[in-house]
Amino acid sequence: MSSVDMKRVIELEDKCVKIRKDLLNFVHRIGMGHLGGELSIVEVAVALYYEYMKFDPKNHDWEERDRLVLSKAHCSETLYTIYSDVGIYTMDYMVEHFESLNTAKFGQHCNRKYCGPIEVSTGSLG
Known part of the structure; x- marks a missing residue:
């Protein structure tokens, strides 16, 4: 049985707190979201993106990348927040292009066509 690196666990817990704060800020700025669902996937998303994938x-x-399919697509803002945290997009850029006419790159549901790290476009029910 492998031992648990408690220092790494604490780092990931701290990252979850940061992502939650950034997510709340993002949802506030865009004026929409499904916070219950979005907050419910933070730990899994952080573990996958920062530790396992x-x-x-x-x-x-x-x-050679691992691929994540988020069938719970109305929680896409959590992934967008992680993409901002790792430097793919800035928060300001995502807010500016969130469901805006002719420039929508980010939306309430994942869309591979407009957001490169998204692997599969999904709708409200998968």
Whole structure:
């Protein structure tokens, strides 16, 4: 049985707190969201993106990457917040382009066509 690196656990817990704060700020700024669902996936998303998945923020089309399909697509703001945290997009850029006419790159549901790190476009029910 492997031992648990408690220092790393604390780092990930701290990252969850930061992501939650950034998520609340993001949802406030865009004026919409599904906070219950979005907050409910923070721990899983942080564990995957910061610890377990092979993911390169500088090359999100990397062939060897792991792929995450978020069928709970109305929680996309959590992923967008992580993408901001790892430096793919700035929060200001995402707010400016959130469901705006002709420039919508980010929306309430994941859309691969407009947001590169999203692997699969999904709708309200998957």
